[in-house]
Amino acid sequence: MKRKVSQATVHRLSLYTRYLGELEAREVDYISSDKLGEGIGTNAAQVRKDLSIFDRFGIPGRGYPVSFLRKRLAKILGVEDRVWRVAVVGAGCLGTALVCYSRFEKQGFHFVAILDNDSAKIGTRIGKLEVADISDLERIIRSEKVEVAVISVPVQNAQQVTDLMVEAGVRAFLNFAPVNLNVPPHIVLRNVDLTVEFEGLSFHLINH
Amino acid sequence: MKRKVSQATVHRLSLYTRYLGELEAREVDYISSDKLGEGIGTNAAQVRKDLSIFDRFGIPGRGYPVSFLRKRLAKILGVEDRVWRVAVVGAGCLGTALVCYSRFEKQGFHFVAILDNDSAKIGTRIGKLEVADISDLERIIRSEKVEVAVISVPVQNAQQVTDLMVEAGVRAFLNFAPVNLNVPPHIVLRNVDLTVEFEGLSFHLINH
DNA sequence: CTATGTGAAGGCCTTCACAGCG
DNA sequence: CGCTGTGAAGGCCTTCACATAG
Numbered sequence: 001m002k003r004k005v006s007q008a009t010v011h012r013l014s015l016y017t018r019y020l021g022e023l024e025a026r027e028v029d030y031i032s033s034d035k036l037g038e039g040i041g042t043n044a045a046q047v048r049k050d051l052s053i054f055d056r057f058g059i060p061g062r063g064y065p066v067s068f069l070r071k072r073l074a075k076i077l078g079v080e081d082r083v084w085r086v087a088v089v090g091a092g093c094l095g096t097a098l099v100c101y102s103r104f105e106k107q108g109f110h111f112v113a114i115l116d117n118d119s120a121k122i123g124t125r126i127g128k129l130e131v132a133d134i135s136d137l138e139r140i141i142r143s144e145k146v147e148v149a150v151i152s153v154p155v156q157n158a159q160q161v162t163d164l165m166v167e168a169g170v171r172a173f174l175n176f177a178p179v180n181l182n183v184p185p186h187i188v189l190r191n192v193d194l195t196v197e198f199e200g201l202s203f204h205l206i207n208h
Numbered sequence: 209m210k211r212k213v214s215q216a217t218v219h220r221l222s223l224y225t226r227y228l229g230e231l232e233a234r235e236v237d238y239i240s241s242d243k244l245g246e247g248i249g250t251n252a253a254q255v256r257k258d259l260s261i262f263d264r265f266g267i268p269g270r271g272y273p274v275s276f277l278r279k280r281l282a283k284i285l286g287v288e289d290r291v292w293r294v295a296v297v298g299a300g301c302l303g304t305a306l307v308c309y310s311r312f313e314k315q316g317f318h319f320v321a322i323l324d325n326d327s328a329k330i331g332t333r334i335g336k337l338e339v340a341d342i343s344d345l346e347r348i349i350r351s352e353k354v355e356v357a358v359i360s361v362p363v364q365n366a367q368q369v370t371d372l373m374v375e376a377g378v379r380a381f382l383n384f385a386p387v388n389l390n391v392p393p394h395i396v397l398r399n400v401d402l403t404v405e406f407e408g409l410s411f412h413l414i415n416h
Numbered sequence: 417c418t419a420t421g422t423g424a425a426g427g428c429c430t431t432c433a434c435a436g437c438g
Numbered sequence: 439c440g441c442t443g444t445g446a447a448g449g450c451c452t453t454c455a456c457a458t459a460g
Contacts, residue, residue: 097305
């Protein structure tokens with residue numbers, strides 16, 4: 001890695017990887033930076049800059065070898081020949097939906113547990129998983145070797161649950177609770193906030 | 209509006225608004241740019257710059273009036289004294305979860321319809337809504353005066369469904385399908401791609 | 417004396433433009 | 439001759455620092 005990889009670049013690496021997967025399924029051998037950019041909604045210069053951070057993947061006059069590039073990017077993203085073990089905390093609408101959605105499994109994110117504090121939910125089955133009692137959190141995280149957690153609990157429980165998970169050894173969080181979580185500096189945290197997304201739409205509808 | 213409002217600023221306006229709502233509930237009257245920044249995970253300078261785009265909301269020596277500022281920001285975001293009518297297309301795991309999640313209603317996003325093409329789902333009840341037949345799309349969009357649509361259909365149907373919706377008059381889309389949708393320039397589109405989010409976590413776990 | 421509002425500086429990301437490779 | 443890789447330029451966003459208001 002020659003330079004710092006920006007958040008924006010990481011985001012696009014994901015999109016390139018997915019689009020290259022589609023091309024691979026359609027048995028396309030080579031793709032130009034121009035077409036690859038078009039496929040994910042950016043331009044050729046951006047594509048070449050992004051890829052040049054890591055290596056010289058392309059062949060002047062031909063473009064990028066689709067299959068080779070997809071594998072290399074998947075490796076860079078950490079999703080080639082590898083599975084991440086994920087726990088979902090909060091078996092509400094959203095937590096349930098994530099577990100039932102199969103694409104993540106295919107992409108190397110394996111859901112190994114779903115936890116809740118509601119005794120009416122504990123023991124019930126969601127997809128292939130049985131809802132576990134949140135008071136068993138630490139034991140489950142350790143025995144299941146959970147590395148990534150999804151926070152889909154109500155706002156008022158989110159920070160506490162996150163603290164417990166950090167203590168139990170979880171290193172990365174995808175947070176759906178609409179609150180600013182505080183985590184130690186070595187912990188990876190990304191927020192998905194659907195209200196923010198809706199309000200983004202609303203702002204542009206009103207101001208354009 | 210004195211200058212162009214960046215995407216990043218719009219995002220933070222949402223976060224400020226939410227945090228100010230919490231402060232309002234706790235009956236806090238004034239907040240400094242420093243504390244407001246801390247509350248959403250940014251700094252005082254950023255807060256002051258963001259807010260100064262629109263007006264002089266603050267009182268030197270005291271800070272910002274919480275309730276007044278919250279209302280003004282909600283107005284700017286288009287969620288004060290107003291309801292947006294939203295349709296969800298695709299009654300799978302995710303579409304169902306969104307309709308059952310009540311926070312959006314409170315924030316001014318009112319779900320008025322959920323559509324699917326699966327005859328096994330059509331007519332069934334999800335929350336307060338009955339799943340409608342997607343072949344009635346145009347009629348429903350017009351009669352329900354839908355302005356915003358959520359795309360939660362499989363990738364292969366996403367573009368077609370979006371085209372139909374644009375034609376029927378929908379002006380804004382929140383797209384959960386992992387595909388780059390093409391829409392006319394005057395249409396507002398935001399993508400929520402959970403695979404990208406997971407891969408973002410993965411990248412940072414591997415490279416730090 | 418505290419905390420805002422804002423030009424200026426700094427830093428990061430994107431776009432340009434072209435040398436050079438296949 | 440087409441398309442990549444990459445310095446340079448441009449543009450946008452964040453941070454700094456301080457004059458100014460309450």
